[in-house]
Amino acid sequence: GAVVSQHPSRVICKSGTSVKIECRSLDFQATTMFWYRQFPKQSLMLMATSNEGSKATYEQGVEKDKFLINHASLTLSTLTVTSAHPEDSSFYICSATETLAGGPDEQFFGPGTRLTVL
């Protein structure tokens, strides 16, 4: 199956700093990428949908000025958590969509990035 990578896998930062997380589709072009957040013992919650070359669509309750998403190419999307605070500590996961022949698009997920804000 298709491979999606994320970098970094783990980051610890001080409160007030900004953190950038990269999501790459390694062997396919992804016109659409998604960003999810997962708190401990909870399910994945969609934060935003990112389409290459256009502005991201954010889910209700997600601050677009705090979570900046850029999808500059068909293989790269970035999520920047600006002025991070301890409550932003979470597991951030991206996914990318590949269209399979004769069927629905399939989403392939990155390994996730563990963000800890001190």
Add this chain to the structure above:
Amino acid sequence: DAKTTQPNSMESNEEEPVHLPCNHSTISGTDYIHWYRQLPSQGPEYVIHGLTSNVNNRMASLAIAEDRKSSTLILHRATLRDAAVYYCILRRFLNYGGSQGNLIFGKGTKLSVKP
């Protein structure tokens, strides 16, 4: 997207088959049934998907009820590495191709595998 209902948790013994049920009584004709799993501290992993017929791949089998209101993910021989949360998700297939939007994750079934 239509909702799915799964048991919160299930247990299995290693090397035995596992049947993970999913109810989706409000499924529509263009909804595909997808299964993903998430191992601890990892991103979700695609397992299998189907529309009407049963499906097999190297990871699992998907048995879909004739009325499509329920489905079962079958792991033929559970291993310790299969311990994960399994998510059953419906996605609408659009006539002009592609699927509708993102995946909506429920709570899934946490599968424990005993040696």
